[in-house]
Amino acid sequence: MTDNAISKLESLPNEILLETLQLENSHNLILTWYNLNTRLNSLIEQLHSIDLSSISYAYFLSYCSLLINRQHQVSSLKLSNVDSSEQISLFLSKFPLQNFHHLRSLSLIEVKQVEINEVILNLPSLNHLLYLLIDCHTTYYEEVLLNDITSTSLRSLTLKSTNAIHYNWxxxxxxxxxxxSLNVNFFIYVDQLVQLLSSVPNSLKKLSIALRGDNNYSNIKPFNDLSLLNINTKIENLYISLGPDVSFSDFKLLIKQFKHLKKLSTEMSLPWNIRNTESSLNGYEWVQIISEHLPNLHTFSLRVETYKEHWNDQVSHSFNTDFWVKHRW
Structure with a gap:
């Protein structure tokens, strides 16, 4: 770097330098910027957003040293066990979560069961927390038992897992x-969805779920329950991925519960022996659903995995009527 370049960099005001440093990941901050001079060190120590998700163990320890006595300044924190299986536990042992008084966003990647329990236990002390992401670490045989998440400040919750998560919805x-906003990035059963829809707050506007049709451990007849409950949620944005055991008839019963929808995104797989009159490949069926039950819908997307022989001129025409041309979906 030339003297002229150094001069230009150091002539920038602190506000611009802070914005620039905030764009760097934690690895580059330590490797490239830290210990160049006292001013840059001071600015790095003022950063409110901390991302330790892709960082070596050595750099992780270096960054932890910067957090001593300044946890109260952090507004966004991202931790991960991907590169170091003990990172989250080590971090929490050094910095108790309740010390992050102004934390607004918390993301935990590949987090273990014992770490989840500790975090959830301390959530009520994070009075400013708005966003929480829990990406669970699971093995092929492992299932995650999630304790009740309690937070009066929380606005957005994302739960991810490759395996099942047991939770009292x-x-x-x-x-x-x-x-x-609630994003459930693993399959839940319809009886669990019944629990969820019966309890969601009126503030919930966005829901993302992956749905299975049958729970062998439940005595509930879930879709019949949905038709009887007459649930009236305020959800406006719905993404739903349907497992192959959820029929289109069941889906039609389900979607009637979302009368306030403005945006609907649907993904589903169809069996090889479907009948077009009962499938999501029938555009006329969708026109009826939208016209009769989703009067506020203005954005719609549909992704169906099926065999090529199911797509023919009749199916194509059913999605090319005046209704679809008018809405440009």
Whole structure:
């Protein structure tokens, strides 16, 4: 770097330098910027967003040293066990979560069961937390038991897992009364969805779920329950991925519960022996659903995995009527 370049860099005001440093990941901050001079060190120590998700163990320890006595300044924190299986536990042992008084966003990647329990236990002390992401670490045989998540400040909750997560969905609205967005990135059964829809707060506007049709451990007849409950959620944005055991007839019963939808994104797989009159490949069926039950819908997307022989001129024409041309979907 030339003297002229150094001069130009150091002539920038602190506000611009802070914005520039914030764009760097934690690895580059330590490797490239830290210890160049006292001013840059001071600015790095003022950063409010901390991302330790892709960083070696040595750099992780170096960055931890910068956090001593300044946890209260951090507004966004991202931790991961991907590169070091003990990173999250080590971090929490050094810096108790309740010390992050102004934390607004918390993301945990490949987090273990014992770490999840510790984090959830301390959530009520994070009075400013708005966003929480829990990406569970699981093995092929392991299932995650998730304790009740309690946060009156939380606005967005994302749960991810390759395996099943056991959670009491009936308490969501009571324990997270101001939740606006819920992303459930693993399959849940319809009886669990019944619990969820019966308890979500009116503040919930966005829901993303992956749905299975049958739970062998439940005595509930789930889709019949949905038709009887007459649930009236305020959800406006719905993404739903349907497992192959959820029929289109069942889906039609389900979607009637979302009368306030403005945006609907649907993904589903069809069996090889479908009948077009009962499948999601029938555009006329979708026109009826939208016209009769989704009066506020203005954005719609549909992705169907099926065999090529199911797509023919009749199917194509059913999605090319005046209704579809008018809406440009």
């Amino acid at each position: 009936s308490n969501v609205g009571r324990l997270c009364p101001n939740l606006e």
